[in-house]
Amino acid sequence: MTRSASLxxxxxxxxxxxxxxxxxxxxxxxxxxATNGKHALEQLRSGAPLPCVILLDIMMPVMDGRSFRAAQxxxxxxxxxxxxxxxxxADVAAIAVELHARLHLKKPxxxxxxxxxxxxxxxxxxxxx
Amino acid sequence: MSWGPYDLxxxxxxxxxxxxxxxxxxxxxxxxxxxxxALVRSTDWAASKLGPRERWPQVLRTLVDLVVHSxxxxxxxxxxxxxxxxxxxxxxxxxxxxxxxxxxxxxESWPALWHVDEHVHRxxxxxxxxxxxxxxxxxxxxxxxxxxxxxxxxxxxxxxxTFQRTxxxxxxxxxxxxxxxxRKALLRAISDESSDIIFAKDREGRLRYANPATLALLGKxxxxxxxxxxxxxxxxxxxxxxxMENDRLVMESGVAVDLEEVVPRSDGTRSVWHSxxxxxRNGEGQVVGLLGISRDITDRKRAEAAERRTQERLxxxxxxxxxxLVILDRDWRFTYFSETAAKMVGVSGENLVGQCIWERFxxxxxxxxxxxxxxxxxxxxxxxxxxHYPDPIDKWLECxxxxxxxxxxxxxxxxxxxxxxxxxxxxxxxxLALLSRATxxxxxxxLDVRALLERLVDELVPAHTQSAVVILLSTDRRRLxxxxxxxxxxxxxxxxxxxxxxxxxxxxxxxxPEEVERxxxxxxxxxxxxxxxxxxxxxxxxxxxxxxxxxLLAIPLRTSRVLGVLRLARSRDAAPFSAxxxxxxxxxxxxxxxxxxxxxxxxxxxxxxHLRDDFLSIASHELRTPLTALQxxxxxxxHMLAREEPASGDxxxxxxxESSNRQTERLVSLVDDLLDVSRLxxxxxxxxxxxxxxxxxxxxxxxxxxxxxxxxxxxxxLAADSIRGDWDRLRLEQVLTNLITNAIKYGSGKPVDVVxxxxxxxxxxxxxxxxxxxxxxxxxxxxxxxxxxVSGRHYGGLGxxxxxxxxxxxxHGGVISAESKPGEGAAFHVTLPTxxxxx
Numbered sequence: 001m002t003r004s005a006s007l008x009x010x011x012x013x014x015x016x017x018x019x020x021x022x023x024x025x026x027x028x029x030x031x032x033x034a035t036n037g038k039h040a041l042e043q044l045r046s047g048a049p050l051p052c053v054i055l056l057d058i059m060m061p062v063m064d065g066r067s068f069r070a071a072q073x074x075x076x077x078x079x080x081x082x083x084x085x086x087x088x089x090a091d092v093a094a095i096a097v098e099l100h101a102r103l104h105l106k107k108p109x110x111x112x113x114x115x116x117x118x119x120x121x122x123x124x125x126x127x128x129x
Numbered sequence: 130m131s132w133g134p135y136d137l138x139x140x141x142x143x144x145x146x147x148x149x150x151x152x153x154x155x156x157x158x159x160x161x162x163x164x165x166x167a168l169v170r171s172t173d174w175a176a177s178k179l180g181p182r183e184r185w186p187q188v189l190r191t192l193v194d195l196v197v198h199s200x201x202x203x204x205x206x207x208x209x210x211x212x213x214x215x216x217x218x219x220x221x222x223x224x225x226x227x228x229x230x231x232x233x234x235x236x237e238s239w240p241a242l243w244h245v246d247e248h249v250h251r252x253x254x255x256x257x258x259x260x261x262x263x264x265x266x267x268x269x270x271x272x273x274x275x276x277x278x279x280x281x282x283x284x285x286x287x288x289x290x291t292f293q294r295t296x297x298x299x300x301x302x303x304x305x306x307x308x309x310x311x312r313k314a315l316l317r318a319i320s321d322e323s324s325d326i327i328f329a330k331d332r333e334g335r336l337r338y339a340n341p342a343t344l345a346l347l348g349k350x351x352x353x354x355x356x357x358x359x360x361x362x363x364x365x366x367x368x369x370x371x372x373m374e375n376d377r378l379v380m381e382s383g384v385a386v387d388l389e390e391v392v393p394r395s396d397g398t399r400s401v402w403h404s405x406x407x408x409x410r411n412g413e414g415q416v417v418g419l420l421g422i423s424r425d426i427t428d429r430k431r432a433e434a435a436e437r438r439t440q441e442r443l444x445x446x447x448x449x450x451x452x453x454l455v456i457l458d459r460d461w462r463f464t465y466f467s468e469t470a471a472k473m474v475g476v477s478g479e480n481l482v483g484q485c486i487w488e489r490f491x492x493x494x495x496x497x498x499x500x501x502x503x504x505x506x507x508x509x510x511x512x513x514x515x516x517h518y519p520d521p522i523d524k525w526l527e528c529x530x531x532x533x534x535x536x537x538x539x540x541x542x543x544x545x546x547x548x549x550x551x552x553x554x555x556x557x558x559x560x561l562a563l564l565s566r567a568t569x570x571x572x573x574x575x576l577d578v579r580a581l582l583e584r585l586v587d588e589l590v591p592a593h594t595q596s597a598v599v600i601l602l603s604t605d606r607r608r609l610x611x612x613x614x615x616x617x618x619x620x621x622x623x624x625x626x627x628x629x630x631x632x633x634x635x636x637x638x639x640x641x642p643e644e645v646e647r648x649x650x651x652x653x654x655x656x657x658x659x660x661x662x663x664x665x666x667x668x669x670x671x672x673x674x675x676x677x678x679x680x681l682l683a684i685p686l687r688t689s690r691v692l693g694v695l696r697l698a699r700s701r702d703a704a705p706f707s708a709x710x711x712x713x714x715x716x717x718x719x720x721x722x723x724x725x726x727x728x729x730x731x732x733x734x735x736x737x738x739h740l741r742d743d744f745l746s747i748a749s750h751e752l753r754t755p756l757t758a759l760q761x762x763x764x765x766x767x768h769m770l771a772r773e774e775p776a777s778g779d780x781x782x783x784x785x786x787e788s789s790n791r792q793t794e795r796l797v798s799l800v801d802d803l804l805d806v807s808r809l810x811x812x813x814x815x816x817x818x819x820x821x822x823x824x825x826x827x828x829x830x831x832x833x834x835x836x837x838x839x840x841x842x843x844x845x846x847l848a849a850d851s852i853r854g855d856w857d858r859l860r861l862e863q864v865l866t867n868l869i870t871n872a873i874k875y876g877s878g879k880p881v882d883v884v885x886x887x888x889x890x891x892x893x894x895x896x897x898x899x900x901x902x903x904x905x906x907x908x909x910x911x912x913x914x915x916x917x918x919v920s921g922r923h924y925g926g927l928g929x930x931x932x933x934x935x936x937x938x939x940x941h942g943g944v945i946s947a948e949s950k951p952g953e954g955a956a957f958h959v960t961l962p963t964x965x966x967x968x
Binding site: 013015016019020022023026088089090091093094097107108109110111112114 | 749750753754755756757758759760761762764765767768769793797804805808815817859
C-alpha cells in the first residue's frame with residue numbers, strides 16, 4: 001500500500017472531527033475521518049491509500065484509541081503509519097509514550113499545532129485551500 | 130483408844146442393866162489378895178490422886194478388897210480420872226504396863242485400853258448405866274460388865290469392871306470372831322492412817338468417834354473432843370451451825386449426801402471440805418447417828434479456782450481480740466469457736482463444738498478453705514490466705530492457720546470491706562485504663578469507621594464480655610448493618626462471620642431500625658428462657674446458642690443522633706452485667722460514638738471531595754471538547770481572514786476575532802487549572818522528567834510572553850545562566866508562565882526581572898516585579914488553594930496558579946517562596962534540585 005498525503009482523523013466528537021478536517025482541507029491537505037477505532041481500521045483495510053499520519057483520540061465509543069493502536073501495531077500492513085495522540089486527558093504525554101506515538105496534542109488544539117503536525121508528517125500541502 | 134465403826138456398833142448394842150451394887154465397909158481391911166493385894170498394901174498412896182490408903186472411903190476399901198480377891202479379871206476405875214485398881218487375873222490385859230498402871234488414871238495413861246472407852250465411861254459415869262459388852266482378851270472370850278459405883282446420895286464415883294468368861298465357842302464362831310477382829314484391825318489401821326478425817330456423831334451431833342486426822346485437825350486430844358458438838362469444837366459459830374445443820378438434814382432424811390463445807394481454820398483462813406455423810410442406823414433401822422468422811426479440798430478448790438480464773442482470763446483475752454478464732458481437732462471438728470468468730474459468720478448462740486467444719490460449713494468443701502487448711506496441716510507450716518465464703522456468710526475472710534499436733538487453729542477476720550474497696554479501686558483503675566485506652570484507640574483510628582469499630586470490639590472481647598456486636602443505622606435511618614462482630618470463641622466468631630456473609634444471619638441482626646433509633650439502653654442481668662429472642666432476634670440466637678448467655682447489655686451509640694447500638698453478651702459463668710458495667714460501657718460507647726461520628730463525617734466529606742474531584746475531572750475533560758472545537762474554529766476564521774484579506778489586520782472584525790480568541794484561551798487556562806487542582810488534591814500529579822536546561826526553558830516562556838508584557842508596559846529583563854537538570858518540561862513551563870503572568874499582572878507597568886542560575890546540584894529561578902507588592906499576612910497564604918493577595922474583583926482568575934506552582938515545585942523536590950514589601954514589588958524564588966531525589 002502506498003501512503004497518500006492524507007491525514008486520518010479518528011475522533012468521536014463530530015464538531016472537532018469536522019473542524020479539524022475542514023481546517024486541514026482548507027490548508028490544502030487531504031483528510032479522512034473515522035468516528036472510532038473500529039471505523040478507522042475498516043477504512044485503513046478498505047484498500048484506499050493509507051494516510052501519512054493518524055490523529056488519534058483516546059476516549060471513544062466502540063473501540064477506543066488504545067485498542068485501535070494495539071490492533072494497528074499488530075497489523076504489519078498498518079503498523080508503520082505514524083500516530084499523533086490527541087486527547088483532553090491531562091496525562092496525554094504519558095499516554096503517548098504508552099502507545100508509542102510519535103507526538104501528542106493536548107486538547108484544546110491550536111491551529112498552529114495542527115498545521116505543524118501536518119507539515120511534519122505529510123509535507124507541504126498540495127494546494128492552497 | 131480408837132473408836133471405829135465396829136466399836137461403835139458394839140457400843141450401840143450395849144444393854145443397860147440394873148445395878149444394885151453397894152460398897153462394903155471394914156476397919157482393917159485388905160488381907161491377902163495375891164500379888165496385887167500386896168502391891169496395894171505396899172504402895173505409898175499419899176502421893177497419888179487417891180490419897181493415903183488410911184483415908185480411903187469405905188466404899189473404895191470394900192471394892193478394892195473385892196477386886197483383889199476375885200478369881201476373875203476385875204478392875205476398879207475410881208474417880209472421874211478412872212484411877213485403876215486391879216487384880217492378879219487382870220494383869221495380862223496390862224502386859225508391860227503392870228505394875229506401873231496401878232493407881233494411875235486410865236484416861237491419862239492408857240487411853241487405848243481395849244475395853245474401856247469414852248462411850249462406856251460416859252454411859253456409866255454420867256448416866257449411871259451398867260454397860261456390858263462382849264470382848265476378847267488373851268485369846269479368851271469374855272463378857273465385860275461396867276457397873277457404876279454409887280455412894281450415898283447416888284453420886285457415881287467409879288466403875289467396877291468385871292469379866293465373865295464366855296462359854297467356849299465353836300471353831301466356826303472363833304474363826305468368825307478372828308476374822309471380825311482382823312477386819313476391825315484393818316479398818317482401824319485405815320482409819321488411823323487416813324489423811325481424811327473420819328468421824329461419827331450421835332443424833333445430838335456429839336462426836337462419838339474421831340480418827341487421828343480428825344484430832345490433828347482439831348488440835349486436841351481425843352478425850353477433849355469426844356462427846357462434844359461442833360458448836361463446842363469449832364471456832365466459828367457460823368461454820369458450826371452450818372455443819373450441824375447439814376448433819377441434821379442427813380439424819381432426818383436418812384439419805385447419804387456428798388457436800389462441800391467451808392470451815393474457818395484457827396489461823397483465820399478458810400478451809401473447804403468435801404464430806405460424805407451417811408446416816409447410821411441401829412438394829413431396828415432407826416437413825417441413831419451419822420458417819421462422815423471429810424477431805425480437805427481447800428488446795429484443790431484453790432487450784433480449781435486458779436484454773437478457772439486462768440480459763441476466764443484466756444476466754445476474756447480470746448473474746449477481746451477482734452479476730453475470730455476456731456480450733457479444730459485432727460478430725461476437723463471444732464474444739465473451740467470464739468464468740469467473735471461466731472458473730473462473724475452469723476452462728477452466735479449455736480454450740481459448734483464437736484461439729485465437723487465440712488458438714489457445718491459445707492461450702493468450704495472444694496474451696497480454698499479446704500485446700501489450704503489441709504495444706505497447713507500436711508506441711509505443719511503457718512499459712513495465711515484470703516478467700517470468700519459465699520452465702521449465707523458472704524464475706525471475705527483473711528485466715529491465719531496455725532497447725533499443731535492437736536489439729537489446727539485458725540484466726541480469721543472479716544476483710545470484706547477492704548476487699549470491696551480493693552475491688553472498687555481495681556475496677557475503677559481498670560475502667561480508667563479501659564476508657565483511656567479506648568479513647569486513644571478511637572483517636573488513632575478516628576477516620577476509619579470499620580477499623581474503629583473493630584478496635585472497639587477488640588477492647589471489649591474477651592476482657593469484658595464474651596461477645597460484642599456493633600450494628601449501625603444507615604444514613605437514611607432505614608437499614609441496619611452489622612459492622613463489627615467479635616466473639617471470645619474463635620469458632621463462634623467464624624460461625625457468626627460465615628452466617629453474616631452467607632445471609633443466613635441477616636445484616637440487621639434481627640433488629641428493627643425504629644427500635645435502635647430510640648437509643649434506649651437495655652440490661653438483662655439474668656437471661657430467662659425467651660429473653661434472648663427478644664434481645665437479639667431469633668436468627669442471631671441460633672448462632673449464640675452454643676455458648677449459654679448469662680446476661681446481656683445493649684448500649685446505644687449516640688451523639689446528637691443515634692448512630693447504632695453496641696450489643697454485649699456474657700456467658701453464664703461470668704458475673705452478670707451490673708449497673709456499674711452499664712455506665713462504663715455507655716461511657717466507652719459515648720467516646721466511640723463521638724469518634725464514629727467524626728469518622729462518618731470524615732468519610733462523608735472524603736466522599737464529597739472524591740465526588741467533587743471526579744466532577745472537576747470529568748467536567749474539565751468535557752469542557753475541553755467544545756473548547757477545542759471553538760478555539761479551532763476561531764483560529765481557523767482568523768487564519769482565513771488573514772489569508773484572504775491581508776489588509777484586514779486592524780479591522781474591527783479582526784479585533785473582535787482576536788478578543789474572542791483570547792477569551793477562549795482564558796477559558797482553556799481556567800479549565801486546565803481546575804483539572805490540575807483536582808488532580809493535585811487526589812495526589813495524582815505525575816512528572817515526566819527529561820534532561821533540560823532551565824535557562825533554555827525560561828527563555829522560551831519569556832519570549833512567549835514578550836508581547837503581552839510589552840502591552841502591559843512591563844518589559845521582561847532576562848538574565849539566564851545555563852543550568853541542566855531532570856525536570857518535567859511542561860510543568861516547569863506552567864510554573865514559569867504562572868509566575869511571569871503574575872508579575873506582569875501585578876507589576877504596575879514596571880520592568881520584571883527574570884534570573885536563572887545554578888549552584889552545584891541546585892538551580893535557582895527568581896522573578897521580581899516592582900509593583901504593588903504583597904502584605905506580610907498575605908505572604909503566608911498566597912500558596913494556598915483559592916487564595917489571592919488581592920480582591921477578585923480587580924483581577925480575574927481563580928487564584929489557583931501559585932498553589933499549582935507550589936505543588937509542581939515540591940513534586941520536583943524543590944522549594945518556592947515569596948518576599949515582598951508592600952509598594953516595593955514582590956519576588957518569587959524557586960529552587961530545584963537538578964536530579965530526582967530518591968526517598
